[in-house]
Amino acid sequence: MNRLAWIRFVASRWFRSGRKVGPSLGPATAGIAVGVAALLCVIGVMNGFQIGFIDAVLDLDSYHVRIPAAGTSVSAVLSAVPGARAALQFVDVRTMVVNARGKASPLRIKVVPDTVMADDPAFAGRLTMRSGTFGAGLAVGSELARSLDIRVGDMVSVLSVQADVDTGIDAHMLEFTVSGIYHCGYFDFDAGLAFLPSSLSSGLDAGETPVIGLRLADRYDDERVIGLLEAAGIRGAEGWRTYNRAFFGALRMEKTVMLMLVGLIFIVVGVNIFHLMRKAVYGRVDDIATIKALGAASIDVRRIFMMDGIAAGAGGAIAGLVVGLLVAFNINGIFSGISAITSAINGLAGGSGKGLEFFSPDLFYIGDVPVRLSFFEVLFITGAGAASALVAAWAASARVSRIMPAEVLRDE
Amino acid sequence: MNDDVIVCDGVRKTFHSAAEDLEILRGIDLRLSSGDCASITGPSGCGKSTLLSILGGLDSPSTGRVMVGGIELSDAREDELSTFRARVVGFVFQFHYLLKDFTALENTMLPAFMASGDRRDAEARALPLLEAVGLGDRLHHVPSMLSGGERQRVAIARALINAPAIVLADEPTGNLDRASAGIVEELLFQMAATTNTTLLVVTHDQGMAERAGRRFMLRDGVLLES
Numbered sequence: 001m002n003r004l005a006w007i008r009f010v011a012s013r014w015f016r017s018g019r020k021v022g023p024s025l026g027p028a029t030a031g032i033a034v035g036v037a038a039l040l041c042v043i044g045v046m047n048g049f050q051i052g053f054i055d056a057v058l059d060l061d062s063y064h065v066r067i068p069a070a071g072t073s074v075s076a077v078l079s080a081v082p083g084a085r086a087a088l089q090f091v092d093v094r095t096m097v098v099n100a101r102g103k104a105s106p107l108r109i110k111v112v113p114d115t116v117m118a119d120d121p122a123f124a125g126r127l128t129m130r131s132g133t134f135g136a137g138l139a140v141g142s143e144l145a146r147s148l149d150i151r152v153g154d155m156v157s158v159l160s161v162q163a164d165v166d167t168g169i170d171a172h173m174l175e176f177t178v179s180g181i182y183h184c185g186y187f188d189f190d191a192g193l194a195f196l197p198s199s200l201s202s203g204l205d206a207g208e209t210p211v212i213g214l215r216l217a218d219r220y221d222d223e224r225v226i227g228l229l230e231a232a233g234i235r236g237a238e239g240w241r242t243y244n245r246a247f248f249g250a251l252r253m254e255k256t257v258m259l260m261l262v263g264l265i266f267i268v269v270g271v272n273i274f275h276l277m278r279k280a281v282y283g284r285v286d287d288i289a290t291i292k293a294l295g296a297a298s299i300d301v302r303r304i305f306m307m308d309g310i311a312a313g314a315g316g317a318i319a320g321l322v323v324g325l326l327v328a329f330n331i332n333g334i335f336s337g338i339s340a341i342t343s344a345i346n347g348l349a350g351g352s353g354k355g356l357e358f359f360s361p362d363l364f365y366i367g368d369v370p371v372r373l374s375f376f377e378v379l380f381i382t383g384a385g386a387a388s389a390l391v392a393a394w395a396a397s398a399r400v401s402r403i404m405p406a407e408v409l410r411d412e
Numbered sequence: 413m414n415d416d417v418i419v420c421d422g423v424r425k426t427f428h429s430a431a432e433d434l435e436i437l438r439g440i441d442l443r444l445s446s447g448d449c450a451s452i453t454g455p456s457g458c459g460k461s462t463l464l465s466i467l468g469g470l471d472s473p474s475t476g477r478v479m480v481g482g483i484e485l486s487d488a489r490e491d492e493l494s495t496f497r498a499r500v501v502g503f504v505f506q507f508h509y510l511l512k513d514f515t516a517l518e519n520t521m522l523p524a525f526m527a528s529g530d531r532r533d534a535e536a537r538a539l540p541l542l543e544a545v546g547l548g549d550r551l552h553h554v555p556s557m558l559s560g561g562e563r564q565r566v567a568i569a570r571a572l573i574n575a576p577a578i579v580l581a582d583e584p585t586g587n588l589d590r591a592s593a594g595i596v597e598e599l600l601f602q603m604a605a606t607t608n609t610t611l612l613v614v615t616h617d618q619g620m621a622e623r624a625g626r627r628f629m630l631r632d633g634v635l636l637e638s
Contacts, residue, residue, distance in 0.1 A: 002529030009525065010511075017513040290509045293470060294523045294570075295498020297491050406465035409505055410582075 011307035029316040035265035036320025036385040044328040048370030056186035059126035063213030068236045080232035085215040086120040091205040096159040099148040111205040114197040137179030141190035270388035277396035289408035302397040309393020313386035418444040423476035438633030451621035454630035460614040469493040502571030506583035508563035510555040517551040541569040561592025581613045
C-alpha cells in the first residue's frame with residue numbers, strides 16, 4: 001500500500017490553503033534561501049582566499065614534502081617516489097636587504113636551482129613576473145619592490161652572516177642585481193620572499209642547511225609518500241600539512257567559526273518554522289482529529305506536516321543554492337556593476353564621478369575576489385538549510401500525537 | 413453468539429479531574445449482531461458519545477472488555493486502533509467534520525485512499541456513493557458551498573466508503589432542520605440495510621430511535637434495552 005500517496009495529497013492541499021489556518025511559511029522559506037545563499041557566498045570567498053594562500057605557499061615555498069638534503073639526493077628521492085611531479089634542492093636564507101638609499105627590509109631568500117622554471121612547472125606557473133625575468137639575478141616580490149622603490153636592474157645589498165666556532169661571526173654585504181619583480185598575490189611572499197639562482201648566490205647560502213622539496217601529483221598523498229621515503233631509507237621527511245600546521249590550522253579555524261556564525265541563520269529560521277508550524281497544527285486540530293478518526297495513525301499525520309517542512313526547506317534551500325552560486329561566481333561582476341552604477345549616480349549628481357569601490361587596491365591587497373566551492377561544501381550547506389526546516393517541522397508536529405479525536409470531535 | 417460484531421462486558425469509564433472522579437459509564441454490557449440497527453437515547457451528558465467513542469476505538473474504557481468486529485480494543489496498540497478505524501468502523505458525527513479544503517468527492521474518497529493508497533480506485537468507489545446520497549451534481553463543491561444536510565450526506569457517504577462492518581452515528585441529525593434530518597435519517601437506515609451494516613445511532617430524536625430494531629436507553633451510566 002502506498003501510504004505516502006494520500007499523505008502527499010493531504011499535505012499538498014493543506015500547503016496550498018495554509019494561509020487560511022495560520023501564517024505562511026513563505027518568509028521562513030525565504031530565510032532559508034538567504035541563509036544558504038549567504039553561507040555559499042561567504043564560504044566560497046573564504047575558500048578562494050584560503051586556497052589561494054595555500055597554493056602560493058605550496059607552489060613557491062614549502063612544497064608537498066620536505067626532506068633534509070644531507071645524506072640523500074634529488075635523484076634518490078625521485079627514484080623512491082614514482083610519479084612525483086618534481087623534486088629540487090633549495091636553501092632558505094633569512095637576511096636583510098638594503099636599497100641604494102640605505103633603506104632596509106627583512107627578507108628571506110630562497111636559493112633555487114637555475115633550472116627551477118623548467119624542472120618545476122607549478123613553481124613557474126605561480127611566479128608571475130611583473131617585470132624582468134627570473135634567472136639573471138635576484139627576483140623580488142612586488143610589495144618589497146614598492147616599499148624599497150626597487151626596479152629591475154637596480155643593485156641591492158644583502159646581509160650575509162656566517163658564524164663559526166673558530167673564526168667567530170663574519171657579517172658582510174653582498175651585492176645582487178634585481179633581475180625581476182614577481183607578484184603571487186600572497187602579501188607575505190610579495191613583501192618578504194625573494195628567489196635567487198644558485199649559480200649567482202655568491203656564497204650567500206654557505207653554511208645553511210639544504211632541503212629537497214618534493215612536489216606530488218596529489219598533495220593529499222603526502223603521508224603515503226613519507227612512508228615510501230622511509231622505506232627507502234630517507235629519513236626526516238615532513239608533509240606540507242605538518243610543516244604549515246600553524247598557518248593552515250588558523251585558516252581552518254577561521255572558516256569553521258565563520259561557518260558556525262553564519263549557520264546561526266538556520267537556527268533562527270528553524271525556530272521560526274517551529275513556531276509557525278505549531279500554529280498550523282493548532283489551526284488544524286479539527287482536521288487532524290477527523291483524519292485520525294478516519295484511520296490515520298499519528299505518525300502519518302506528522303508526515304503531512306513534515307511534507308510542509310520538506311517543501312519549505314527544499315524550496316528555500318534550492319532557491320538559496322541557485323542565488324548563492326550565481327552571486328558567488330559572479331561576485332566580481334556584481335561589484336563592478338555596483339561600482340559603475342554608483343559612479344554614474346555620483347557623476348550625475350555633480351560629484352567626482354568616482355563610484356563605490358569594494359576592494360580598492362589602496363586599501364586591500366586584492367584586485368579580484370577569488371571564489372572556490374567544493375561539491376561537498378555546497379551539499380552540506382544546502383542540506384543543512386533543508387534539514388533545519390525538517391527538524392523544526394518534526395518537532396512542531398509532535399503535538400499531533402497528543403490530539404485525541406474523541407475529545408475534539410465531541411465538543412463542536 | 414458467534415456473529416456478534418459488538419461485544420461490551422462490564423465497560424466502565426471514569427474521567428479524572430482535580431476536583432473529583434466522574435464515573436460516566438458504570439458497567440455497560442452490550443451485544444450487537446451483524447446487520448443490527450440499534451439506537452441509544454438518554455439525557456445530555458449521560459455518556460452516549462463516550463460509549464460510541466469507546467466502540468469506535470477513539471477512546472478507551474477505564475475497565476471492562478470491548479470487542480468490535482472481532483478485534484479486542486481494550487488493549488490494542490495505537491497502530492492497531494488506526495487500522496481498525498480505517499477498516500472496521502465508519503463514523504458519522506453530529507457536526508459533519510468534513511475537511512474544509514477538500515471537495516465532496518475528495519472528502520468521501522479519503523478513507524478509501526488512506527486504506528488502499530490508490531486514488532483512482534478511491535474515486536471510483538466514492539462516485540456511486542455520492543450519487544446514492546443525491547449529491548452527484550455536487551462532487552466538486554467544498555463544504556462551505558454545501559448546505560448542512562448536504563454536508564451530513566457527504567459524511568454518511570464517507571462513513572460507508574470502506575464498506576465497514578459497523579457504522580457509528582452520533583446525533584447525525586442533531587444540527588439539521590426537519591426536512592434535512594428526514595433525508596439524512598432515511599439515507600442512513602436505508603444504506604445500512606442495503607449493505608447489511610450494523611448501525612448504532614446515538615440520538616435525542618425519538619422518531620429516529622424508534623426506527624431502530626433494537627433500542628437502548630443510557631441513564632446514570634447504565635444501558636437498558638427497551
